[in-house]
Amino acid sequence: MKALLRKLVVKISLDSKPFFMGGLTLDLNLIFLGPPGSGKGSQALLLKRDYGILHISTGDMLREAVAKGTPLGKKAKDYMDRGLLVPDDIMIEMIEEKLLQSSLSVGFVLDGFPRTLPQAEAIDNLFKKMNVKLTAVFLFNASKDVILDRLVNRRVCRNCGALYHLKYSPPKVNGKCDFCGGELYQRDDDKEETILRRIKVYEEQTASLIDYYRAKGVLVELDANRSVDEVYMDIKRWLETGSHVG
Ligand code: AP5
DSSP states (O other): OHHHHHHHHHHHHTTOOOSEETTEESOOEEEEEOOTTSSHHHHHHHHHHHHOOEEEEHHHHHHHHHHHTOHHHHHHHHHHHTTOOOOHHHHHHHHHHHHHHSOGGGOEEEESOOOSHHHHHHHHHHHHHHTOOOOEEEEEEOOHHHHHHHHHTEEEETTTOOEEETTTBOOSSTTBOTTTOOBEEOOTTOSHHHHHHHHHHIIIIITTHHHHHHHTTOEEEEETTSOHHHHHHHHHHHHHHSOOOO
8 A cells, every 4th residue: 555655656746856755755766785694685575565666686686597597697606606796797787687677666675786886886877877766775784793693594485585584583384484385495605604705795895885875965874783673663764754763
């Protein structure tokens, strides 16, 4: 209902764009930025459920390509297994293709893209070309201990992509998805050594985007060390009122 109402408000407002109208944000065109395991995917799934917006995860797209054994998947697998970034030219081509074929008018969360300055510049250009206005970039701040604990205990449904944590959100039946009964698996890159490399790669290659988006005035910082519910309440508060806590 909320998603429908928001779509209506977007239609009526045409290009006037008052940002927060009647408790509803008109454009929900979001980027989630943050280290691995900071909870980006978990929060994106909640926004998709409640606001009906698209969840575009470059990690999920790559894992699907790897599982299908496509040429892209074959190129990406080695980088992913080592905790390294897949080269920019591959990623930019992949995301351009995805965005150009998606219906973005319902809003979206870009989860895991951009991760480098060339990727950020490429997405700026694409947004311009597609007349898409970025609403906000949510930065998920989480400490190394929290990240490690979350990732070594993460399990993912092979069928529907639902996320579990063996301590904080375990499945009802061991190894089986609560929603679809699919098999739960541990990602190849969720081994401690690879997680530590991914954190280092984030610090060296992605963290500079924090200043990039801060300078554009679109950065919203979140304390992502808190529970899923607390972080989600904060995101919702920002989307509905323009202010938040952490
Ligand atoms: P990607 O899949 O994007 O991985 P990531 O960014 O490392 O992020 P994660 O999916 O690990 O974590 P998350 O922040 O989404 O946390 P989640 O919600 O799952 O990328 C994988 C690889 O693909 C990269 O290493 C790279 O090789 C390649 N790649 C992707 N995009 C690329 C790009 N643009 N350029 C180049 N290469 C690219 O939560 C983690 C766990 O914690 C779950 O178990 C969850 O249940 C639990 N949890 C979540 N939030 C909380 C909370 N608040 N409290 C308690 N538990 C929580």
